[in-house]
Amino acid sequence: MTERTLINALAALTDGPVTVSGWVDTVRDQKKVQFVVLRDESGALQLVHPRSAEEDPLADTISALTHGSFITVTGQLKHDERVKLGGIEVLIETLDVVTESIAETPIADDSSIDKRLDWRFLDLRQPEHQLIFRVQTTLEHAWRTWWVERDFIELHTPKLMASASESRAELFEVGYFEGTAYLAQSPQFFKQMAQPAGFGRVFEIGPAFRADPSFTSRHATEFTSIDAEISWITSHEDVMAMHEQLMVAGITAVKEKHGDALREAFGIELKIPSTPFPRIPLAEAKRIVAERGYEIPRADEDMDPEGERRISAYAKEELGHDFVFVTDYASSIRPFYHMRHEGDPTLTNSYDLIYNGVEISTGAQREHRIDVLVEQAKEKGLDPEELDFYLDFFRYGVPPHGGFGMGLARVLMLMLGLSTLRETTYLFRGPNRLLP
Structure with a gap:
């Protein structure tokens, strides 16, 4: 098994083959090229796949990716200062969907703190x-x-x-x-x-x-x-x-x-x-x-x-x-x-x-x-x-x-200037909360 590299360690590496794993943050599925923002516990990374004019199973897999799915990708690391996300990207060669997420997530950025604590x-x-x-x-x-x-x-x-x-x-x-x-x-x-x-x-x-x-x-x-x-x-x-x-x-x-x-x-x-x-x-x-x-x-x-x-x-x-x-x-x-x-x-x-x-x-x-x-x-x-x-x-x-x-x-x-210790407690317990 190829060793996984954390995203925050990639910038120090030279261009070449790498393996990264994490969850899908966003997918931009364009006509000629696909972009995936991958996150792991250390940071975020742009993955790239130029679409093939012929049959392209990898493109189909990327198109079907849902937010939050955990994936493992092997590909070629490339340094490019034009890339806004850290000045690096990985050209996808293989993509394995480890676990697929339900397409619609139950919380959003504007969800209440109680709703967010539920999830x-x-x-x-x-x-x-x-x-x-x-x-x-x-x-x-x-x-x-x-x-x-x-x-x-x-x-x-x-x-x-x-x-x-x-x-x-x-x-x-x-x-x-x-x-x-x-x-x-x-x-x-x-x-x-x-x-x-x-x-x-x-x-x-x-x-x-x-x-x-x-x-x-x-x-x-x-x-x-x-x-x-x-x-x-x-x-x-x-x-x-x-x-x-x-x-x-x-x-x-x-x-x-x-x-x-x-x-x-x-x-x-x-x-x-x-x-x-x-x-x-x-x-x-x-x-x-x-x-x-x-x-x-x-x-x-x-x-x-x-x-x-x-x-x-x-x-x-x-x-x-x-x-x-x-x-x-x-x-x-x-x-x-x-x-x-x-x-x-x-x-x-x-x-x-x-x-x-x-x-x-x-x-x-x-x-x-x-x-x-x-x-x-x-x-x-x-x-x-x-x-x-x-x-x-x-x-x-x-x-x-x-x-x-x-x-x-x-x-x-x-x-941290936050408004409630519910934010700074891993799993909060209060008079009406015993879950999760």
């Missing part, structure tokens, strides 16, 4: 849609590289849990033999468990589940969570420093590898952020937003989406930054395990990271003192006995530690 395997044939997941691959690889080079340990924590890791209101229950289990909302407890185990620095890229009946552009019931936890910190500032360096490493890698393609496909120019990212305490952020004409509906609550957009606009306009850390959240709106300010228990050593107008992450220093942790759990109305397996982590010694959790699809959505 996701066809939707993802679009080069710009495939590019999203090439960017995702580069981004994850850059993050992993950054962590591994700094001696972090990668974890794979269980996604079946005996009890809630965060809010019981957002739990999916599943039957588990004679009892009940819950799908993990976060690896929070398990990555903290690595701290008394002496792992020091850990990370995970894995699935998380939230039974949240939201239909917004930035929520999903199953998503990929990016998590890290580090020991021997002095405050949440150490977590933020790690987090911002990680983001710079990821964006730098994406820009270096895909900058030109992103400019062509999405019209964006990726900007590598400078460090440190701006840090604004929540109370000050609310004041800034109010001065710019917007009052957070409830003064004792978190930033709402409009508030996030407003403080992000401030960071862009006044500080020249796409990122902003909003810090020092009230203990009333943070989990029991967030450490509180020394001398002011109404505030926590925590932050949200906002990127291009949307919150992408929550991070904090964790409370590691068992007596304080138990009291804070009680204040939140939690029964310490139900948290015994978690509290045991702190009864045998644990260093000061902290970390963050971040949604991958949300980061990609904001990086």
Whole structure:
């Protein structure tokens, strides 16, 4: 069997015989010559067949080709600067239809996102849609590289849990033999468990589940969570420093590898952020937003989406930054395990990271003192006995530690300037979507 050559490797070859495989994008069936645009996972190529004046079975095969059919072609590669598609073409000698596609496709360029998701395997044939997941691959690889080079340990924590890791209101229950289990909302407890185990620095890229009946552009019931936890910190500032360096490493890698393609496909120019990212305490952020004409509906609550957009606009306009850390959240709106300010228990050593107008992450220093942790759990109305397996982590010694959790699809959505994370999730799951 002749070895297949990817389309993006053809330009570097000299003229001569090649074999290419992919799917049919378009066919121009003219009187004297036929053109086929072939696509594979690496690019697009023009195939050419001059019609014969005599009986021409190859011409008949080309005329019958349907959009989306997968074919293998052998022929002669020719460099010709007049060819708009890459300056190369292949003169067809043989064409084998590997699998034939139905002639009429169920989606079009103007189909709704829900319709496209119904036919996701066809939707993802679009080069710009495939590019999203090439960017995702580069981004994850850059993050992993950054962590591994700094001696972090990668974890794979269980996604079946005996009890809630965060809010019981957002739990999916599943039957588990004679009892009940819950799908993990976060690896929070398990990555903290690595701290008394002496792992020091850990990370995970894995699935998380939230039974949240939201239909917004930035929520999903199953998503990929990016998590890290580090020991021997002095405050949440150490977590933020790690987090911002990680983001710079990821964006730098994406820009270096895909900058030109992103400019062509999405019209964006990726900007590598400078460090440190701006840090604004929540109370000050609310004041800034109010001065710019917007009052957070409830003064004792978190930033709402409009508030996030407003403080992000401030960071862009006044500080020249796409990122902003909003810090020092009230203990009333943070989990029991967030450490509180020394001398002011109404505030926590925590932050949200906002990127291009949307919150992408929550991070904090964790409370590691068992007596304080138990009291804070009680204040939140939690029964310490139900948290015994978690509290045991702190009864045998644990260093000061902290970390963050971040949604991958949300980061990609904001990086690429897209309107919904349905575009940046390979197969989206929401309240009314379990297929494909």
